[in-house]
Amino acid sequence: MDEFTTWDILRNLLLAARWTVLLSLVSFIGGGLVGAALLFARIGSGRIGPTFVKAYVELFQGTPLLMQLFLAFFGLGLLGVDVPAWLAAGVALILWSAAFLTEIWRGCVEAIARGQWEASSSLGMGYVQQMRHVILPQALRIAVPPTVGFSVQVVKGTALTSIIGFVELSKAGTVVTNATFEPFTVYGLVALIYFCLCWPLSKSSQILERKLNVAHRNH
């Protein structure tokens, strides 16, 4: 039987990590776009929009991501639609990220003092103008740190997609373990790679938080 060097293991894991990165990016960006659309429906003045988004957010925050992945993968399969693992993984993670991001951002918009709305109203601005020029520029600034922080959750969330057969970092770890019978080394390296992906993100979230706060105090 062939011997596997540590480099063989690491190389295979790194190749699989590309899929983790890609899936994370797709989920985060897609989730951000859907989340932004949901945000406007949520804080708008309509009746149906806010109710729908509220229910949506509660549904996705109130069930495990794993169940959402199962439902996307097997649920659509039941309907006779053949869903490849990557598609189910992508869709489930986008919808899941959207639910969390829209809620994070709603908090940021609502954190803007009521006086800002009143002052801009009394100057004659309409809703869209207030949003565009007064509320969102301020909300964006406070939204950056928690948003970057959430991206860490997305990266770690992609690990679950291994269960429906999407070959990313975690799944590759299982495959490699089955070939090498060195679970501790393999999963140790898998964890290390996740850490290398996540740590810069959480660190930059902290730095951004400090930076934006300072900027707010002194410009």
Place this chain on the structure above:
Amino acid sequence: MSLIEITEVKKRFGDNEVLKGINIDVAPGEVIAIIGRSGSGKSTLLRCINGLENIDEGSISVAGAQLLPDELHLKALRLKVGMIFQQFNLFPHLTAGRNVMLSQMVVKKTPKAEAEAMAKTMLERVGLGHKFDAYPDQLSGGQQQRVAIARALAMQPIALLCDEITSALDPELVSEVLAVVKELASEGMTLLMVTHEMRFARDVCSRVVFMHQGRVHEIGKPEEVFSNPKTPELQQFLGMTH
């Protein structure tokens, strides 16, 4: 003819009737102080005039523009009436100059150069021409409030509503803001101000409105109202504050 006509205005928050039928007519150039205890409805009345609160009954019109709760009518009305708040409410992400320019550019579609010139003039007028590029958090409370006044003036309103504009200020900063208001009054600006500055009300205002429990309890020239209060409530209120 009156500039601002407030007729039988009633306002309820749930079961609590805050305004119980208010009638005030304001002539052009008048400076009116609205005084009264907290909870008497004076701030609510001011906020109703430019539509920050909807009224339940009655009518309000400013220079012929009727207060109706749709965005088009509200905008027309708000172009005629500026408002200044207790908490300044400057936009913290914009410099003083940008604060004054913003609404001109997005609401009136004034070209940038023109808006900038107007902003300079208005900041000059409140004595802050040199603070054009300062952010709100680099300014003192009194300076922030003066920028807020400049911002309202840049929209060229025909009347200004001032909602306790000196109440959030340190005592030594009150006078610089009142000096600006006094100057506006002498230039003929129509002013409606909710205030606790009794001496200012006595010196500068043309009429004083005393509100009590959601009604106009007494109204008249400052010398009458302050020297010769007719109702026990006003006597008590003035006794309290002097």
